[in-house]
Amino acid sequence: MYCGSSTLSKPKVSIIGVGPGSSDWVSPASLTAIEQSDWIIGWELDFKPLGKLPDGKRIIFQTCADYKQIIEKTALEAFSAHASIAILKTGDPLIAPAGLEDLKRIFNKFDMRIIPGISTxxxxxxxxxxxxxxxxxxxxxxxxxxxxxxxxxxxxxxxxxxxxxxxxxxxxxxxxxxxxxxxxxxxxxxxxxxxxxxxxxxxxxxxxxxxxxxxxxxxxxxxxxxxxxxxxxxxxxxxxxxxx
Ligand SMILES: C[S@@+](CC[C@H](N)C(=O)[O-])C[C@H]1O[C@@H](n2cnc3c(N)ncnc32)[C@H](O)[C@@H]1O
The missing domain is CATH 3.30.950.10 (Tetrapyrrole methylase, C-terminal domain)
Known part of the structure; x- marks a missing residue:
């Protein structure tokens, strides 16, 4: 069974801007935040700037059919497992952030941080x-x-x-x-x-x-x-x- 990070503090969720699509524009701060997370979630397009899928992480893809449910389900599972989550967003996460209010509600028991990215x-x-x-x-x-x-x-x-x-x-x-x-x-x-x-x-x-x-x-x-x-x-x- 996956146990995630073992700490008594709140689990962490990082909403991470990965730039517009090329690895040239992914910041070291975003890469570090990804590295520090146990589970990585995003649409296939959000992973593209990374070049390859991060090693040793649980990767969760959102699709048109389940993009909302999968976030809710992942939040529940991560909370019980005390796993830290990285949610990838192309560009900057606060430029046209589809679903930001939902994320704040769903992850209200997590320690949430935003890692800015270079926007289109x-x-x-x-x-x-x-x-x-x-x-x-x-x-x-x-x-x-x-x-x-x-x-x-x-x-x-x-x-x-x-x-x-x-x-x-x-x-x-x-x-x-x-x-x-x-x-x-x-x-x-x-x-x-x-x-x-x-x-x-x-x-x-x-x-x-x-x-x-x-x-x-x-x-x-x-x-x-x-x-x-x-x-x-x-x-x-x-x-x-x-x-x-
Ligand atoms: C949901 S918004 C995301 C914007 C993103 N957060 C940013 O800071 O650039 C999607 C719109 O961003 C623009 N865009 C341009 N290149 C993009 C890319 N590689 N991935 C996503 N959106 C892109 C398009 O106008 C697209 O309709």
Whole structure:
């Protein structure tokens, strides 16, 4: 039977950012946190930046069919075995962290820590380059049964952010490709000449960079592993709309 770490303290859970997909961007701190954990859990994609599966660990894969249940089950088992867990997340765990609130609830009896990672957001902003403090980040994870409410809210916020002079950093989602974002923004009155950049497969060998206008973007297709920047160097809005 697996006994895990023997200590009377609370078992540990580390939510670890492993960077955008290549081993070049996995930090030593993330590797150490993985090394210090007994069990490692994540989607197949989350293991990719490590190059190979870590030796001597119990490896647990999440899949579309069981990604929530497997976390709950693993938490219960790890608590009884007093095993420490590493939960891998691509990029940084706090950028578009699907399920962070669930993890906090499920692991409330654990000692939880977050190990930041290099995000696809940072790599993409660096290509423009734009300061992250002049950007607003948008992500569209389709929420089950919300009838598109989240998408409508995020779209309203995008227009609001552009009106206030921010650049947009938009993670691609099932219902929100760069092309759909561009069409929506033009429809909402944003100048179709507004410059954009799309980084596809950030930080990976197949990385591509596309610079074009919003108008051109409405005709281009990108992989889901892409990030769009709408560059607001010259405000597309009337000055009055930009007052704070
Ligand atoms: C769930 S979010 C995860 C973001 C991640 N936490 C980060 O900091 O980059 C997934 C979105 O990130 C972007 N992304 C780009 N490359 C990615 C990669 N290799 N793995 C996961 N997400 C990627 C895409 O826009 C994708 O839809």
């Amino acid at each position: 957001i940072q790599l993409t902003a660096a290509k423009v380059p734009v300061s992250l403090s002049d950007c607003q980040i948008f992500t569209y994870h389709p929420l089950p049964h919300d009838g598109g409410r989240d998408l409508r809210l995020k779209r309203k916020r995008m227009v609001f952010a552009l009106e206030r002079g921010f650049n947009l950093l938009v993670l691609t989602g099932v219902r929100q490709s760069p092309k759909q974002t561009a069409s929506f923004l033009i429809h909402a009155g944003i100048d179709n000449r507004t410059p954009c950049l799309v980084c596809q497969n950030p930080g990976q060998l197949q990385e591509t960079i596309t610079r074009c206008s919003l108008e051109k973007l409405t005709n281009l297709n990108f992989d889901w592993q892409s990030v769009l920047v709408v560059i607001n160097g010259k405000s597309p809005f009337k000055a009055s709309a930009c007052n704070p």
